[in-house]
Amino acid sequence: MVAQSEENFKHSKGxxxxxxxxxxVPNTRTINQNVFPLALEIKATDINDRKQISEILYEISSGGKFTDLLTKHGAVLLRGLGDNSSEAFSEFVTAIETGRGRTPFEQIGLAGKRFKKAENVYTANEGPPRTRFYQHNEYARYSHFPSNIHFFAQKVPKHGGGGSPIANSNEFYSKVYEEIPEFIHELSKKKLTSIQVYPSKTKKSTVTKGNEFFWEDFDSFGKEIEESDSFETKKRKAEIQIKRLTDDFSWNEDGSVTVRQHVPAFRKHPITQLPVFFNGLNGRYGTSRDADALRPPYHGKNGGVYLPSTYDDGEVISFEYLEVVNRISREIEFLHKWQEGDLLLVDNYQVSHGREPWFEGDERVVLVSMWDDLEGSKPSAYEP
Structure with missing residues (x-):
């Protein structure tokens, strides 16, 4: 039995x-007449009964409730679940997403460090604590991306920081269009090439200190690679995975591989039909700028290689435009300050996310779970 109103609802079973x-929650925003994010506190007959709660979450989700809320609000915070274990997050998020008919997202080309903690659950990017991650939709630089990414706070830094800023991608698009419409039209016309260099673990290519990743890694391009394989065999197996994303790639002398993906600058949400700023420009620019890697040879002070975002013809995008984009992204953020056990559901198609730094020595554990809508429509390319 379900009793509900627009935002408050109750579900009973046996x-x-x-x-x-x-x-x-403090500092929420109103976007397209809807609160962003929607925050819901959960109360249950027995908040420690994960099995019963998961079954009810599945039933509610099967009826379309969470899909409706995510479409309307973009992000939904569930607070008060009473268990901050990896296994609890796995059970809760799997119930919600399988109830929606979703499938665990298959990562290809991961350019960061993550560790599996439970079924369909990983640590968030393990980059150093003092590194800020700027607004980006998950895998938006790629031709393959999840429909949803959900976050779960397992451990919160004692001395503050470590929050997760999120932003509405339709508002992001609209604000950039208001301020620099010529850039929107230029991006739409010229489209984008996203370039990523993946170092080699076998050849010990230069890597970013503190956030090491390699093309041989399982969630990058190493799904079929065996340790005993020769280097040439590893490359051949990696190419099978790379070609699932793009045919435009090249091997480098140090054993690394440069992968280029050709993507639209903007997309249209498949349900709301609103344009969204769905690309990797802001996240890549902010990270490259902070690493002092904006100029050739694009080697950052942390040892990584940060090739610039370019138009599809290879022209490097103006830093003047990208600085405006980066500023706007900070102005429209909602900074979510975590409480342990918070579960933040995010529609990746219309909401971007980032990461706030925290103090060295403090422990912060935020987990992620990514899901795909294999039967539904993907965001299509949008031209203003």
Whole structure:
């Protein structure tokens, strides 16, 4: 039995009930007449009964409730689940996403460090604590990306920081269009090439200190690679995975591989039909700028290689435009300050995310779970 209003609702099953009550969190935004993000506190007959709660989450999700909320609000915070273990996150998020008919996202070309913690659950990017990650939709630089990415706070830094800023990608698009419309039209016309250099673990190519990743890694291009394989065999097996994303790649003398993906600058959300700023420009620019890698040879002070974002014809995009984009991304952020056990559901098609730095020595553990809508429509290319 389900009793519900627009934002407050309750679901009961066999004498066990779970109630979702809208709560206020500081500094939420109103976007397209909807609160961003929507925050719901969960109360249950027994908040420690993961099995019963998961079954109810599945039933609610099967009825379309979470899809409707995510489409309307973009991000939904569930607070009060009472268990901050990796296994709890796995059970809860799997119930919600399988109820929606979603499938775990297959990562290809991961350019960061993540570790699996439970079924369909990974650590968030393991980059150094003092590194800020700027607004980006997950895998938006790629031709293959998840429909949803969900976050879960397992451990919060004691001395502050470590929050997760999120932003609405339609608002992002609109604000950039208002301020620099000529850039929007230029991007739309010329399209984008996203370039990433993947170092080699076998050849010990130069890598970013503190966030090492290699093309041989399983979630990069190493799904079929065996340790005993020769280097040439590893390359051949990696190429099978690379070609699932793009045919435009080249091997370098140090054993690294440069992968180029050709993507539209903007997309249209498949349900709302609104344009979204869905690309890797802002995240790449902010990271490259902070690493002092904006000029040739694009080697950062942390040892990594940060090739610039370019138009599809190879022309490097003006830093003047990208600085405006980066500023706007900071102005429209909602900074989510984590409480342990928070579960933040995110529609990756219309909401970007970042990461706030925290103090060295503090421990911050935020987990992620990514899902794909294999049967649904993907965001299509958008031209203003």
């Amino acid at each position: 004498g066990f009930s779970v109630e979702f009550q809208s709560i206020e």
